Amino acid sequence: MAREGAIRAVASDPDARRAQATRGHLRIEGLRVAFGGGETQRIAIDQIALDVAPGEFVCVLGPSGCGKSTVLNVVAGFIAPQAGSVRIDGKEIRKPGADRGVVFQQPTLFPWKTVLQNVAYGPRVGGCSRADAERTARQHLAMVGLSPFADSYPQALSGGMQQRVGIARALAIAPNVLLMDEPFGALDAQTRGMMQEVLLGIWENLHTTVLFVTHDIEEALFIADRVVVMSAGPGRVIDDITVPLARPRRAEVTYGSEFIRLKRHCAGLIRAESLRAFNQQAGGPETKRPAPR
């Protein structure tokens, strides 16, 4: 099986990993998603366009309720769009698949499987033999620093450790694109900072294309090559910022003047958007949205 071969090759050969950066070109065009129908229809996102180069790390940043997770769910194949298209390496996305790895806000590990079985599940269901799947799983557990916990059950692990297993599980299927939906949002500040550094360390080795959704400005600027800022109601892209900070990045970078300038810029955008959304809500549910210009 072709995918089985790919997983084995990528897991064992660092050159194959670097070569992977030629795959994972994500292209989103004219995306529109609406929930409900008729009078109560609410447009969640509209006219979203985004081009992510192979191996690029892109953050989608926006106030809560702006539809940034909806964008990610369309790319993951969980939601079908009303209009527009999502393509990965030219192939249109219609349903969930192992070419994309997803890390959710909650770890969503299978509680009846051990940590190792959780990570080995993806390769196994993709056609690997049990031994190969376990070898791949052990390599990915080592990558997130959890080898000693291979035989534990997820419930015995802390939230941050569970989320590291979630990352290992998503990467074990050697996805072309890694989708992360506020993966550190439920963690405390210290764990979150540590997780960001762990993630960057892994990404600097693998160079998988990453689409990372967050509402945390510092997180976005610290980890991403590019930050895409979204507006609320309906969600649209209002800015696309290239982060010119050198890699590998360490926590000190967040004290630099360039970082602070970008942070101020993003905070201004988000604050204006949050205010606009707040006033819209304060106007009452009957208030009609102004006609699009």
Add this chain to the structure above:
Amino acid sequence: MPADSNDNTPASKRVERIALWGSIPLFMLVWQAASTSGYVNELLFPPPTSVATALWNELIGGPLVLDLWASVTRVVIGFISGAAVAVGVGLLTGRYAIVSNLLSPIFQLLRPIPPIAFVPIVILWFGLSEWGKWFLVFWGVFFTVWVATHLGVQRADPALIRAARSLGTPDHLLIRDVILPSALPTIFVGLRTAVGVSFYTLVAAELAGAFYGLASRIDLAHQNMQTGQMLGGLVMLGVVSATADRGFALLARRFVWWS
């Protein structure tokens, strides 16, 4: 001892243990005293010593083992077949709206009818054969386990299903790999309830007529006014169904270790 004064000193632990082990002997003593006090008719309310004698006589020279065997096999056959069919059907109704729409209204109509009410018609259908007993136990177990499986499947965590789909799980493996294990804790609650249900449908089935069985022995002893044997039969039913329930709880802990 009130729960809030539950201190963990060795002495109080010992008292708690004595209370646990003394529970059933105390019950026996009170029963013995009540029966032999002279205030009640000992023939109608025999003391535990008479009940024990009756059981002993049934064991060494009588049909106790045959009765036990007949009753337990009926429960086991009815329970396993009912539970297996119910889990299969429950997975389908819980997962596929079209199957649920087709079957759930029928099941919801049949489910509240007490299985005991089927005894007369079952006798017409199956006579006094084993099939009638198996059918009644099957009937009682089926609906209990079906409801639990159906609910368990519907409550399966959608986040876990999404996670599995994102890992490439094809639709035909979702039930085996995610939905069934997600529903298993709820299914086991249903199965354990069904253990109790299977014993009371068994009693109804045997009272309607059987050659062997713990409940049919009670009926026979009643006709002969053998009150010791009657109470002995009740004690045996209690022991057997309590053992089954405890065994099932241990089994559940082994099969759904994560909940």
